[in-house]
Amino acid sequence: MQKLPKLFIYLLGIIFVINLIQSYFTDLIFDEAYYWHYAQNMAWGYFDHPPMVAFLVKLSSFFFEGELGVRFMSCLLSIGTLIFIWLVIDNPKKKDYVLHFFVLTFSMTLLNAYGFFTLPDTPLLFFTAVFLYVYKKFITAPSVVLAIILGLVMSALIYSKYHAVLVIIFILLSNIKLVLNKYAWLAVFVALLGYLPHFLWLYENDFVSIKYHLFERPNRAYEFNDYTVGFFLNLLALFGFTFFWVYKALWKTKGTDAFNRALLFLTYGTILFFFISSFNRRIQTQWIIVISISLAIIAFNYMLENENAKKWIYRMGLVNIVLLVFVRFILVFEEISPLHYESHGNKEWAASISDRVGDTPVVFENSYRNAPMYAFYSGNTSFSLNNVMYRRNQYSIDDSESKVQHKRVLYVSQYLSKGDIAVDLPKQKKGFGVYMDNFESFRKLRAILDESEISLKNDSPIELKIYNPYDFDIAINKLKYSVVYHTQYKRPEEIIGITPILKNPDLTVLKAKDTLYYSFTLPTFKMENPGYFKVAISENGLQPGMNGDNIKLVN
Structure with missing residues (x-):
């Protein structure tokens, strides 16, 4: 491994200390609190994400309490991300421009923010940088050892965030000859083997994460300004005032070797994928964050060979840093903030x-x-x-x-x-x-229909099964049922109570791990053109829960 310049180590240390101080004095944001909740019950998977973020929180809690007990590992990983970006760059001139490297990377908005926030994107950035470093060595001299390491890193990538599969796919597409490389297949095998515990967790939990992200997530009608224009604004927001020269560096960079092609495929592939996705849903800035890694490498290499880019990225990077430092103070001190942020109070x-x-x-x-x-x-x-x-x-x-x-x-x-x-x-x-005084809820009851779609004109009885996953019995008279009509974009809009017919009217109790069998007909709705419905259960006078899956309504 290359020896790091002293100035690099000093600046890295300064950033690490700054991030530790920021972590200590900044209240958690809501997503961090949610991932802290993950870590209170360690598992191989969670509803929204794979388990890496929970693992980082749990590790942090072994060293510190409070906010730093959530963020400590993020501070370490962010330093590791910068180290691996540096190591991947092999231009001999780089040692003369250490300060320029730090201005470039520290001025990238989310690369800066995830220097201390603990979010799934934090390990995603780190393992993307590690993956590129190992991949560069692998394509130069593939071996069993490098294949195993590459496979473990790929596994860690997808343990960080499901979006990481794009990193792997686009880099592999950049070098299609890998399909004939036995070491590449070994890497894939190791990655799948490493990811097996999460596959098993998904299977045992009815693929709840996949179903939510692909099928259950509500959406809304396409809006050009919010969706597609918003996507391009996110591309600019990643780099602030340096965006022009960063993207110019991308445009000027050619795929002259396998590694450069990997960087270009990763960057253009991610941008293209989410550009197409922007016609279907609103793209969040962090979804495209992996291009911060590839573009940091591309832009710094371009800076080393282009005086004009070096000068302007340095200048505009300093402007970004001043603004980002001010934002960091705002996160802590609400009194100087122009608005109330979620880390306040x-x-x-x-x-x-x-x-x-x-x-x-x-x-x-x-x-x-x-x-x-x-x-x-x-x-x-x-x-x-x-x-x-x-x-x-x-x-x-x-x-x-x-x-x-x-x-x-x-x-x-x-x-x-x-x-x-x-x-x-x-x-x-x-x-x-x-x-x-005696709170009681049964939100895990499942309302099951055999059909995946039903006609809007259907007036025949629909079979309904209610499964009790609990280890205790539930009195049937505590349960009320509703049909909830959703828009074409899966947003709930109209709730209508129903009285389904119990197949065995003598039953008074839904036994543990048992199923009730009902039939019901779709109630008349008032909303215009519903696209889906689900069966919901209300217990003890509470609002109806999300007990059934969305069933598509067809004309």
């Missing part, structure tokens, strides 16, 4: 509730964000009760529900117009909390 918010309710568990309606944030800062039990107007999440599949069953809880909702106590909610929302 979370400790105080949690204390404002826990000071009044003590250790009484708090159930938040429709908020996988508020529940873990409250638990993190109060140290008390919380749960997100998700109804059919929201979406499923980790609280839908883990054991959080069992921790509040048959206990006195404070039920908090922004939709209540009155209650026992008024509650300030994050993002400057207001809500109320209502005490429930």
